[in-house]
Amino acid sequence: MSTGTTVDLSERKVVHDERVKERNKLQRLVIRPEMGALIGAVVIFIFFLVVAPPFRGPDALATVLYGSSTIGIMACAVALLMIGGEFDLSAGVAVTTSSLAGSMLAWNFHLNLWAGAALALVLSLAIGFFNGYLVMRTKIPSFLITLGTLLMLSGANIAVTKLVSGQVATPSVSDMQGWDSARLVFASTLPIFGVQVRITVLWWLLFTAIATYVLFKTRIGNWIFAVGGDQESARAVGVPVTRVKIGLFMYVGFSAWFLGMHLLFSYNTVQSGQGVGQEFIYIIAAVIGGCLLTGGYGTAIGAAIGAFIFGMVQQGIVYAGWEPDWFKFFMGVMLLFAVIANNAFRNYAAKR
């Protein structure tokens, strides 16, 4: 065997086949999960700018953003949970549970409202933990577990409220200590360039930014994608699957608490029947934004765009002054349009 032959590497050509093809920057941008939603949002935005003159003002934008923000804060958490491969159907009612708990604990025991809020946070995180623990422990799909929690919570909301306050709405807490400062944090309005912007809009953007950072720049983010993609493989390579998933359910609990506090401090009394059905709106927003129902794929920014589309369509129809009886129909058409645009774009981008 001769080992002395020298290989002249300078003459050698590197073979490029399609599997290792470098993507250019533009292509890398267009295959992002939220791209389809972004284009859908822009198209719908321009559409309403054309058909609805009152939609053009900055005040209208502030109204649309507010409507979007209360959906978006929850959609962000729900999207993370969906990327992690689970659903939470109790998310809508959990918001009401949290604001009821905060209000009635403070009212009943004469606590400072901040203390009531802190106890409500403990409760909300506990509900998230309960969901996550049961899902991981029993291996029953989260769809069923959280469906159970949804029914339990919606019943408990009404029953407990009635036990405590004797009626189905909570008593007013606006004369209690901590009201003003809590209202400042959860439900104030800030003048930005002369436009009255609700503070939830800023919180929404902040939460989305943090979630995006965690998803793409930290180890926890990798874990979330891993457990949503393939739970068993993730466990095999050492991802703490149980903790990640329980953590995600608890993050949904945290967001439900935050939105619950917003409802409490902006409306003062809470109706115990609220929130049923909202969970689907959060999931819809996440899906429009490019999350897959099967998990392992999606972004937080996408969920924010999804919430924006939802808020925009909801208010845009009113700004356009269309026949109100058709309201839900128009909303369905717009959402279908957004999802199809999203899907078509994703397929197109995937082929490239």
Next chain:
Amino acid sequence: MRFSRLAAIAGTGLLVLGIASCSSTGGKPRESEGGGGGGTVDTPRMTIAMVTHEVPGDSFWDLIRKGAEAAAKKDNIELRYSNDPEAPNQANLVQTAVDSGVAGIAVTLAKPDAMRAAVENAEKKGIPVVAFNAGQDAWKEMGVKEYFGQDGYIAGQSAGERLKSEGAKKAICVIQEQGHVDLEARCAGVKNTFPATENLNVNGKDMPSVESTITAKLQQDPSIDYVVALGAPFALTAVQSVKNAGSSAKVGTFDTNAALVDAIKNGDVQWAVDQQPYLQGYLAVDSLWLYLNNGNVIGGGQPVLTGPSFIDKSNIDAIAEYAKGGTR
């Protein structure tokens, strides 16, 4: 596990914090009021079923139930309350009441056709049925003995007349549950006497979206100078929307609750059309007691109207006390 210990410590810390930081203002009334236990009749104990189409968690139905319970207590009646917003389920609830052999049935007829079979079964068995709150067009031909309620359309008409007399130019009628028969009837009534009325559908399960939708409508059409809400919680939200939109529109509403009293007092809400839900619940139970014990029938075959009447600044003080107590 380190994680769970950390969570436990955080939880305990929050509890301690919660107990240490009390609010010296507001909250639950500190001294307990003595319950007024009035006298009761000496007629034999009997069971009456009340079956409504209540959507769980609406403060309006609290008042109906409180009235019914007050009458039951006075009349030595065991009241079995049940409810389901879906008409077929509500009909089943009536049927179970019939099967369990109650002495009388009080029922709301929001969707009369779905209820007909169950109500007629009750009458076949000789169980007297009274209707209240909804079903003014249908109760008589179904063989129901009495009816207590407010006609949604008539109430809407009187609200429309009120708008006219206050010199309103354009109004919106906010429907929190699209397709609800009585709510649509109210708005149709408003439109009948005040033609410059537009309906606006909102998602009543989600207050922020109610707020933004009304705001959006006010921004879209600045000529709107009156918002008519169909429930007290939505009227209070509409007040915020009006502020958000920088509009000068006034707010009026149907139905009342405790929080609305302050809003009427300080002028945020102009008036409320009151259908006296407490009275409806009370009369439904009390009329059955009268019929079962003495054969009395109230109303002489005509509907007994419990509304509409207006609550505004001029008479709010007389009602405020009861509203705070949760009975108006």
